[in-house]
Amino acid sequence: MTNIFQTPKKFPLTKAALHEAIKKFPTPFHIYDEKNIRENFRKLREAFSWAPDFREHFAVKATPNPYIVEILARDGAGTDCSSIAELFISEAAGVVGEKIMLTSNDTPAEEFRKALALGAIINLDDITHINYLEKNARLPEIISFRYNPADIMNDGNDIIGRPAEAKYGLTREQIFSAYKICLDKGIKRFGLHTMIASNERKASTFIYTARIMFELAAKIKDRLGIKFEFVNLGGGLGIPYSPDELPVDLKMIGDGIKELFYEILVPSGLGDVRLAMESGRAMTGPAGWLVSTVLHKKNTYKNYIGLDACMSDLMRPALYNAYHHITVLGKEDAPCDEIYDVTGSLCENNDKFAIDRHLPKIYVGDVLIIHDTGAHGHAMGFNYNGKLRSAELLIRENGNVELIRRAETLDDYFATLNFPNARLKPKK
Numbered sequence: 469m470t471n472i473f474q475t476p477k478k479f480p481l482t483k484a485a486l487h488e489a490i491k492k493f494p495t496p497f498h499i500y501d502e503k504n505i506r507e508n509f510r511k512l513r514e515a516f517s518w519a520p521d522f523r524e525h526f527a528v529k530a531t532p533n534p535y536i537v538e539i540l541a542r543d544g545a546g547t548d549c550s551s552i553a554e555l556f557i558s559e560a561a562g563v564v565g566e567k568i569m570l571t572s573n574d575t576p577a578e579e580f581r582k583a584l585a586l587g588a589i590i591n592l593d594d595i596t597h598i599n600y601l602e603k604n605a606r607l608p609e610i611i612s613f614r615y616n617p618a619d620i621m622n623d624g625n626d627i628i629g630r631p632a633e634a635k636y637g638l639t640r641e642q643i644f645s646a647y648k649i650c651l652d653k654g655i656k657r658f659g660l661h662t663m664i665a666s667n668e669r670k671a672s673t674f675i676y677t678a679r680i681m682f683e684l685a686a687k688i689k690d691r692l693g694i695k696f697e698f699v700n701l702g703g704g705l706g707i708p709y710s711p712d713e714l715p716v717d718l719k720m721i722g723d724g725i726k727e728l729f730y731e732i733l734v735p736s737g738l739g740d741v742r743l744a745m746e747s748g749r750a751m752t753g754p755a756g757w758l759v760s761t762v763l764h765k766k767n768t769y770k771n772y773i774g775l776d777a778c779m780s781d782l783m784r785p786a787l788y789n790a791y792h793h794i795t796v797l798g799k800e801d802a803p804c805d806e807i808y809d810v811t812g813s814l815c816e817n818n819d820k821f822a823i824d825r826h827l828p829k830i831y832v833g834d835v836l837i838i839h840d841t842g843a844h845g846h847a848m849g850f851n852y853n854g855k856l857r858s859a860e861l862l863i864r865e866n867g868n869v870e871l872i873r874r875a876e877t878l879d880d881y882f883a884t885l886n887f888p889n890a891r892l893k894p895k896k
């Protein structure tokens with residue numbers, strides 16, 4: 469049988485180097501590649517190199533580790549934060565001031581106060597938040613609103629999203645009123661934001677989003693005289709999780725948006741607007757791998773491979789039925805003529821990294837590499853069933869492998885309990 473999953477997917481370490489790393493840092497762990505992250509950011513910057521100004525606000529929630537944020541910040545990225553913890557991570561990584569965009573929703577007052585203290589750009593999710601912000605903190609110098617365009621159609625036929633069903637953003641009517649209220653309150657600097665797509669690989673979606681936003685910016689300027697400093701098109705750039713999917717054509721997106729920039733913004737006197745994005749997945753997703761060892765093989769009505777990782781390390785397959793490519797270390801070129809369910813140890817039948825997956829013959833002790841876990845991977849982890857979250861490693865550009873977050877311990881898990889029993893303190 470031929471290898472039906474002839475994967476173009478790569479892993480940056482040799483077999484020997486990975487075994488060396490595993491000796492120091494036991495599996496399971498997520499491992500990230502600095503070079504790959506920088507390369508992804510470079511490609512995004514290049515697509516918008518024509519723009520008078522472009523800024524990527526890396527969505528911290530994708531990979532909330534200050535070491536990762538620092539790598540992107542060194543190359544000029546800002547951050548997109550949506551919680552107080554993410555604001556602290558951004559600050560720790562040296563990203564402060566207007567390089568931070570606070571794009572949260574249902575926002576607590578203390579988060580607004582922390583964002584203001586850092587000088588972040590506040591991006592409000594609702595018209596009522598103007599008063600809430602003024603009452604519980606203060607109004608900032610620059611403000612932005614998140615627009616929800618309801619149903620959006622691609623070229624008038626193909627529906628590409630139903631933002632009307634989403635909890636985010638302001639309606640079209642509200643957004644005009646919101647800027648008017650802020651003008652009346654004396655705010656003088658403005659931005660405009662939306663976030664429509666998620667894991668979208670079609671260039672046309674992003675170009676169409678830009679059209680909606682550019683036309684809206686021009687209309688608001690027309691009506692209220694506001695000269696926007698930036699238009700933020702949000703995140704949502706997709707990645708090819710499966711080997712037979714194609715990557716996003718960033719150049720096509722950049723070129724398409726450039727055309728609209730000159731067609732809509734420049735004639736409206738908005739030719740110096742900064743374009744911004746909040747990409748998370750496309751920056752770090754393909755630059756991370758979950759490395760796990762096979763603990764058990766079980767043959768019942770199906771053939772199961774039981775890993776030392778579980779869905780507390782990677783929720784996406786269970787949560788979204790998402791595909792993550794899997795390779796077996798040292799068997800990259802072996803024929804995939806076995807069919808397995810690859811499982812974790814949670815008492816949940818959806819704790820499966822793969823179902824009916826064609827893989828090479830696997831033995832207990834084999835090391836499995838789950839690809840594209842760099843974004844929304846470790847970050848989504850949880851502690852259900854008392855499962856502990858894994859470590860995070862980073863491959864530096866000089867090839868060094870560093871521990872950038874240790875694995876959780878039982879002590880961490882019990883730390884929040886005040887149960888007066890020394891037996892909950894595991895002995896070292």
Ligand SMILES: *Cc1c(COP(=O)(O)O)cnc(C)c1O
Nearest residue numbers: 527571703704705746747748749
């Ligand atoms: C999640 C999120 C992002 C990042 O999305 P990706 O799919 O990782 O690019 C950006 N902006 C906001 C407001 C988000 O909630």
